[in-house]
Amino acid sequence: MAERAWIRGAQRGSVADLERLFREHWPRAFRAARLVTGDAAAAEDIAQEAFLAAIRNLDRFDRRRPFGPWLHRIVVNRAIDWTRARKLRAEVELVDAAATPPPDEPDGTFARIGALSPEHRAVIVLRYVLEYTPGEIASLLDLPRGTVNSRLRRGLDQLKDLQ
């Protein structure tokens, strides 16, 4: 409920309210982007870009709607685009041998989800990390609900095979 007040405040120029909104939503936005892209640096850029897009559209935002789905839609779609583009470029990561790789989640989630296609990763992350219903995912990604269900089923099957 405080979120509506933060959005109102941010629309009216309050940096403090914007920060509350940002701090509330950053962890999940970043984690979702990281799980879809499998790349911490890209996830940071994508989540940051999503917040910047949100700021650009803040005056037009309908306060009755929850902020999270609006933000996650941007994050997940950009993360899918980034992952597809990277695949097309057949990009090879330059690894700084001295740098410590970002830690995986305790159960190795990043590694396992990374084996899925970007489209399957997205629905799995939205369903099981961000906890949206299949109907909500269909709406967020502009997909038929049946497509969401089949991607969820196939994604889960592949994850089981990887265990």
Next chain:
Amino acid sequence: MNPEDRAWEVVRRAYEERVPAPRPTSNRLVLAIAVLALGAVALAAFSPPGHAVFERVRRAVGVEHAAPALAALPAPGRLLVQSYTGTWVVDTDGAKRNLGAWQYAAWSPHGRFVVVAKANELAALDPKGAVRWTLARHDVAWPAWEGTNVDTRIAYFAATGLRVVAGDGTGDKLLDAYAQDEPAAWDPARLHTLAYETGGAVVLRQVDSGRELWRTNVPVYGRLVWSSDGRLLALVAPTRIVVLDANGKRLRWVSTLTGQLLAAAFKPGTHELAVQARFERVASRRSEVKLVDVDHPGHARLLFAGPGAFGDIAWSPNGRWLLVDWPTANQWVFLHGSRVHAVGNVETQFGQMLQLTNSWCCR
């Protein structure tokens, strides 16, 4: 610095840059607002006073020789100021009182009381700040008070939706669980009759009987503003203003080609609508206030323009003066024809401004 703090720094900077680096701006920019109607309203040239004012302020942020503090209001009435630090009442002679750390405030019909709200509380105060009654509700917002001397109603939003309570704090009830979270607006011509937005439409409802008088689908949501005679209702959204008549029929619309419409207020006793528009450029922001004559499509004139962001606008009760909040300049600008009176250091006096809508009340 961790990713979250790094990103916050970038986001904060981008947000703060929404408030503009002022720079001299070409006269052509003031022509950028386009005022259209269902085919008929066109942009009108700005008036000579508008020109003069524009020339004066275009090179600098703020009106020169602004008074360092608010000494008096230029017209009779009292001002209800809502800032981040709380709610203030300013008398005609400039005396001001802080009513407390409330987040929303509105006058009672004749300015005898003030309804205020914060997160979990709605309260009625007298103008000196004494509490008359309170009501505990979750997530209270946008109270609005109407009625006669003896029979009043207050509309407000809570977590459950749009609610209405009698002016003595009794009879609280839910009016619409699905109402859009925008301030509802009481019809000044029909007692206890409220306009609000719900389900993609503007609805006019008699709140005691619950009877819906009309419903008009609208393409956007925004703030609702009545003319003082109750014959016009403007829906003010960033992309356009839709003007309805008293029966909900769409009469006109006002839009800008390149800017956002962020506030509007009918001049008391007229069908002239003061409109505040903001124009974003890559490196700057600019704002204007124009007066649109809704009855005469094509008639609009520039009242004031300046770099940066304008906030709310409010007419004096006698309709002679228009108050424009100018946060970029930290000024309030009072306009009356070609007369301009500015007061500086607004934030020092009241804190960062939140709301002035319908704030100047009662001769």
